[in-house]
Each structure stands twice: as C-alpha cells, then as structure tokens.
Amino acid sequence: MRLLTFLVLLPCCLGHLNVYLSSAEVWRLLGLTAELYYVREGQINVYALNFVVPVPATIGELHFTWQSLTRRPLPYTLHAKVMKDSGALHTPTFNISNEGFVPTEPQTWRVDLPCTGTVAAxxxxxxxxxxxxxxxxxxxxxxxxxxxxxxxxRPAVRVDNAPYAPTSADIFYAGAGCAGAVLLIAAIAAAACRARARKLRRARSDEQDAHAFLPDSSCKSAASYTSYRRPTSIPAPAPEDRARDLQQRIAELTIQRCRVRLRSVAMEGTFGRVYRGTYADEEAREQEVLVKTVAEHASQVQVSLLLQEGCMLYGLHHERVLSVLGVSIEDQTAPFLLYPWNAGWKNLKQFLLMCRGVSIGGNSGPPPPPLTTQHVVRMALHALDGLSYLHSQHVLHKDIAARNCIVDENLRVMIADNALARDLFPADYHCLGDNENRPIKWLALEALTKKQFSPSADVWALGVLMWELTTLAHQPYAEVDPFEVAAYLRDGYRLQQPANCPDELFAVMAYCWAMSPDDRPTLPQLQIFLREFHTQLTRFV
Structure with missing residues (x-):
C-alpha cells in the first residue's frame, strides 16, 4: 500500500497512536491511491495538519481512521468548530461520542458536514x-x-467504509458559489449568450483600432464558450467564411516588410525559423522584435497553420500574455509574424533546460541560479493569471506548456501562442494515425480521446506545466508510448511526484488531473490556493 506523506514529521508525546485517512477516503477527496497519515507511530505530520483540505459540495461527510497501538485504549475528546457562521452549514456532528477511548483496533469514525442549502459559501x-x-x-x-x-x-449516498473504486474523485473545490444557478439556466440562455457575444465582438471591433480588436474563433483557432464550467458548442464557420475572416484579420495586422530587420536566428526547426530583429514604426522608432517565419520549402498548409496559430492571441492585452504585434506578407515570400521582445526574455522550456545544465543552441555559459519552491509557485501563478485572462476573453489555448511560455530575467512568465511549436519542439508532439500532430502528453483525457476542449482541459495542461516547472522541463510520461497514454490515464495513472516537490504543490497538480472535467478546480480556486501557499512559503524565508 502506497503511503502519502508530507515532508516534516515531528515526535510527540502520543506514544503509539495512528490517525490517518484510508486509501478510499484519500481517493474520494484527492483522487490518489494512498493513505494519508496525520499521526504515524506517535509522530505528528505537521505539514498534513497545516494543509486545509477542500470538501466539495457533493461530499457531505468525512472519515478518519485511528488506532491506539498501546495495550490499552487512550482517552480522547472530540469536537468541531465552524470558524465563521455564514448560515451555510448546519452544526457538524459525529457518529461517535465526543468523549471516550481510542480503540486498540483500527476504527473509522465519521464527521457529518450538512449544508443548509440556503446560502452559497x-x-x-x-x-x-x-x-x-x-x-x-x-x-x-x-x-x-x-x-x-x-x-x-445534500447527497443521499453515504460511504462509511468505502472500498477502493476507480471512479473520479470529488476533489478540490469542485463547485463554485454560483455554479448551481449557472448550470440550471445555461441551456436556456445559451442561444442568447452566443448572440450577445457576437454582438459585443462586432461592437468592440468597430470601436477599437486595428491594434486592439477581439479575435474570434476563425482566427484564433480556439472555441468560444458561454459558461465557464459547461462550454456550449458553437457551429464551426464554413470554410469560405473562415478564409474571408482570416484575410480580414491579416489585413488589419499587415505591416511593411521594409520596416523589419532580421539580425540572428534564435531557433530553427525543419521548416520553421525564429529570428531576433527590429521593427521601425512610421515615426522611425525601433523596437526589439521576435520574428516567426517558415523556410522556402514549407508547404501551404504549414504557412496557413503559422498564420492561424500566430493570430490566436492577437488583440489581447495583458502583462501575462504575449500576443503578435503584426504580420508581414508579400508576394513570393514567406510571411513574417512579429512579436514584441526584450533581450532578457527566453523560451520557458529552454530556460528550464538551462537550469538543469542542458546546453541550448550552443550556449555554453553558466546555468541560471537554481529555482526555489517560491520561484516555481510564483511562476505558476503568473501562467495562471495569463490563462485566467484568456478565459475571460473566451479564448481556449488548447496547448498550455512550458514551450509556449516566455520568461524574463526576473522570472516573470507570459503565455504565448503555439505557432511553430510542433516544428521547434517535435518530441512534444505525436501523431496517433489521424494525420494530426498533437501534444499527447499534455492533453486532458477527454481532449485526447474525444477532442473535447474546455476550460477544464486547459486546467489539466496547466497542471502538467507546473510539473514541468518542478522537474526543470523533464518529459512527462517519458516511459509511456504515446499510443498507450489514453489507456494509461483511463486506468487512473498520473505523473509521479517529483522528488523536490512539496506535497501541497503536488496535490494541486493531482486536482488538475481529475478524470472528470467537472471535478477539476477552476482557475480562481487555483489562484487562491497557490497564493496562500506562496504566502506560507515566504514566511519561513
């Protein structure tokens, strides 16, 4: 039986006593096959006690297991306290007395947490x-x-001594305060929301200039949605409409080629190249840019992918999002996609590899300073902020990964599009016989098997990104064949906990990889937890 333990175990005066959560309870709450010990052989697990475990709305009771390891029962007193009475929760009750003796045989006892149903909190x-x-x-x-x-x-089913069952766990903030009401009206309001969203996009496009419009799904290659938790399917535009809209977007983005100067090659793949260069505006003011383009032998399909994926984030303005600055298209030449750039910026995956001592592009200089847990959590929060903004603008990224992020010299992370990523990072993409290279090992199960993308699928990929941060860009599921990944995930297996990763941080990743999309945390919930965890970390430094 695998044990889920935390980093610090301190001796105490309990003598021989065990207090823990059974594997069935841990699976139910966290989606992990493990036992979580609060007290093991008389030693208190301080980290576990300090960790605030979320209890979803679908779970109304908790189960603890204890055992006195002495020859006699140990006296105990037991009580529960609601820290702030909001009227949302009835008084918690136990199925055992408040005073008694810890038995010498393992015993599971229950705490009931019945919600009133009158207040969301x-x-x-x-x-x-x-x-x-x-x-x-x-x-x-x-x-x-x-x-x-x-x-x-309140759920009618109670599991007092639940056997292990490979079902999706009700985990980590699986409901938000207003989710019930939103879901009830989603079906009725879907058509109205879609019409209103289209109207707003048209109005915003008319009001803003060519450098501040809201892209739609035809250009950004990402589905819009009307409900954060339950995306509504939108009919795909006809091919002729998609081509017409793409041409319109490119016209708004177009800049003159003579204003672009290429200096050096930053990255190069089979058919794609990334240059460092400069761009001079109409007033002759130069700025540093990164230029993505394709080689002369690139096919028309590859050119089209470059343009569609490159303008996915165009018109979005946020400090944690790197969007395209402009496009240069001239006859008989490959298109240029320009991005704002600073000398200290690096591709996040390449930066993490450098932290691991891997030489990138002939760079033999000293590796960056080692990343601490505080650094990793802060970088994860930056990516989370960027993704939250994309979702607020009704953009699904579909390819969140370290290779599609940028980091500066102050370890500030920005999310970028995935243009040329398949060519520049070919080991991260695989074709499963469907003639489509996909980031198999970053995809949520439903996105991998059914091509169903939603905000929850982006949350899954964000969990893999956090795993990349803690492992310094190791390859996820390196030992698993890409054709076996779906079966591997379906059987309940997930990425292993990195050796230097705190249990609290790995628990967040595990929440992101819940089998059911509805069981995964929302981005605001992840932000709350990671910020609180980062605050706890900085207190000890």
Whole structure:
C-alpha cells in the first residue's frame, strides 16, 4: 500500500497512536491511491495538519481512521468548530461520542458536514481531537474548507467504509458559489449568450483600432464558450467564411516588410525559423522584435497553420500574455509574424533546460541560479493569471506548456501562442494515425480521446506545466508510448511526484488531473490556493 506523506514529521508525546485517512477516503477527496497519515507511530505530520483540505459540495461527510497501538485504549475528546457562521452549514456532528477511548483496533469514525442549502459559501471547519497519555495530552486540529451551494440537496449516498473504486474523485473545490444557478439556466440562455457575444465582438471591433480588436474563433483557432464550467458548442464557420475572416484579420495586422530587420536566428526547426530583429514604426522608432517565419520549402498548409496559430492571441492585452504585434506578407515570400521582445526574455522550456545544465543552441555559459519552491509557485501563478485572462476573453489555448511560455530575467512568465511549436519542439508532439500532430502528453483525457476542449482541459495542461516547472522541463510520461497514454490515464495513472516537490504543490497538480472535467478546480480556486501557499512559503524565508 502506497503511503502519502508530507515532508516534516515531528515526535510527540502520543506514544503509539495512528490517525490517518484510508486509501478510499484519500481517493474520494484527492483522487490518489494512498493513505494519508496525520499521526504515524506517535509522530505528528505537521505539514498534513497545516494543509486545509477542500470538501466539495457533493461530499457531505468525512472519515478518519485511528488506532491506539498501546495495550490499552487512550482517552480522547472530540469536537468541531465552524470558524465563521455564514448560515451555510448546519452544526457538524459525529457518529461517535465526543468523549471516550481510542480503540486498540483500527476504527473509522465519521464527521457529518450538512449544508443548509440556503446560502452559497465556503465554510472553514476545524475538527479538534485531544488525546491523553496519562501524564500529558496532545491536540490535533484537522482543517477543512466545506463548499456549500444554494438550493442543492445534500447527497443521499453515504460511504462509511468505502472500498477502493476507480471512479473520479470529488476533489478540490469542485463547485463554485454560483455554479448551481449557472448550470440550471445555461441551456436556456445559451442561444442568447452566443448572440450577445457576437454582438459585443462586432461592437468592440468597430470601436477599437486595428491594434486592439477581439479575435474570434476563425482566427484564433480556439472555441468560444458561454459558461465557464459547461462550454456550449458553437457551429464551426464554413470554410469560405473562415478564409474571408482570416484575410480580414491579416489585413488589419499587415505591416511593411521594409520596416523589419532580421539580425540572428534564435531557433530553427525543419521548416520553421525564429529570428531576433527590429521593427521601425512610421515615426522611425525601433523596437526589439521576435520574428516567426517558415523556410522556402514549407508547404501551404504549414504557412496557413503559422498564420492561424500566430493570430490566436492577437488583440489581447495583458502583462501575462504575449500576443503578435503584426504580420508581414508579400508576394513570393514567406510571411513574417512579429512579436514584441526584450533581450532578457527566453523560451520557458529552454530556460528550464538551462537550469538543469542542458546546453541550448550552443550556449555554453553558466546555468541560471537554481529555482526555489517560491520561484516555481510564483511562476505558476503568473501562467495562471495569463490563462485566467484568456478565459475571460473566451479564448481556449488548447496547448498550455512550458514551450509556449516566455520568461524574463526576473522570472516573470507570459503565455504565448503555439505557432511553430510542433516544428521547434517535435518530441512534444505525436501523431496517433489521424494525420494530426498533437501534444499527447499534455492533453486532458477527454481532449485526447474525444477532442473535447474546455476550460477544464486547459486546467489539466496547466497542471502538467507546473510539473514541468518542478522537474526543470523533464518529459512527462517519458516511459509511456504515446499510443498507450489514453489507456494509461483511463486506468487512473498520473505523473509521479517529483522528488523536490512539496506535497501541497503536488496535490494541486493531482486536482488538475481529475478524470472528470467537472471535478477539476477552476482557475480562481487555483489562484487562491497557490497564493496562500506562496504566502506560507515566504514566511519561513
């Protein structure tokens, strides 16, 4: 049986006592096949006790297992406290008495957390257990954050001694405060929302100039959606409409080739090249740019992909998003895609490889300073902020990964498009017989098997990106054949916890890889947790 443990175990006065969550309970809450010990052989797991475990709205009870390892039962007292009464949660109750003795055989006891159904809120609950050894006593405090939704009945099924079952776990903030109401009206409002969104996009396009318009799905190659948790399918535009819209976008983006100067090759693939260069505007002011283009032997399909993927983020303005600056197209020449650039910026995957000591592009200089856990969490928050902005603009990225991010000298991360990524990072893309190179090992299960993309699929890929940050760009599932990845994920296997990754951070990744899209956390929920975790880390530095 695999054990889920945290980093710090401190001796205590409990003597021989175990307090833990069974593998079935851990699977139900976290989606992991493991046991989580709070006290093991009399040692307190401080990190585990400090970790606030979220309890989704679909789970109404918690289960703990304990055992006295002495020859006699140990006296205990037990109570639960709601930290702030919001009217969303009834008083927690236990299925055992508040005072008694810890048995000498393993026993599972239950805490009921019934929501009132009248208020939607996140309720902090602390379950306190005091165990006496005769000469002294020790207090254990288990922290939980219960999610309660309005007008949602309490689940009727209770699992007191749940056997292990490979079903998707109800994990990490699986509901938001208003999700129930949104889902109830989504079907009725879908058509109206789509019409309103199209109207708003047209109005915004008319009001803004050529450098600040909101792209639509024909150019950005990403589906729009009307509900954050339940995306609504939108009919794909006809090929002639798509071509016409792409031509219109390119016309708005077009800049003169004579204003672009190429200096040096930054990256090169089989048919794609990335140059460093400069761009002079109409007032002759020069700025550093990065230029993406294709070689002379590139096919028309590759040119079309470059243009479609390159303008995916055009018109989006955010400090954590790198969008295309302009396009230069002239007869008989390959198109140029220009991006704003600074000397200290690097591709995030190449930067992580350099941190690992891997030479990139003949660069034999010293590697960057080692990344700390604080650095990794802060960089993950930057990527999260960028992705949140994209979703707020109704853009699904579909290819979140380190190779499609930029990092500067201050470790600030920006999300970029995936233009030329298949050519520049060929080991990250695979074709499964469908004549389409895809980032197989970054895709959510439903995106891999059914090509269903949603905000939750981007969340899955964000979890893989966090894994890349902690491993310094190791290849995910390196031992798994691309043709076997879907079966591997379907059987419940996931990426392993990196050796230097704190359990709290790996738990976040595991939440992102839940089998069901509805069980994955939303981006605001991830932001709250990572910011709190980053604050905890900085307190000890």
């Amino acid at each position: 996140e309720v902090d609950v602390t379950i306190s257990l005091n165990v006496s050894t005769g000469s002294s006593s020790t207090a254990l405090h288990f922290q939980r954050k219960k999610i309660c939704l309005k007008d949602v009945p």
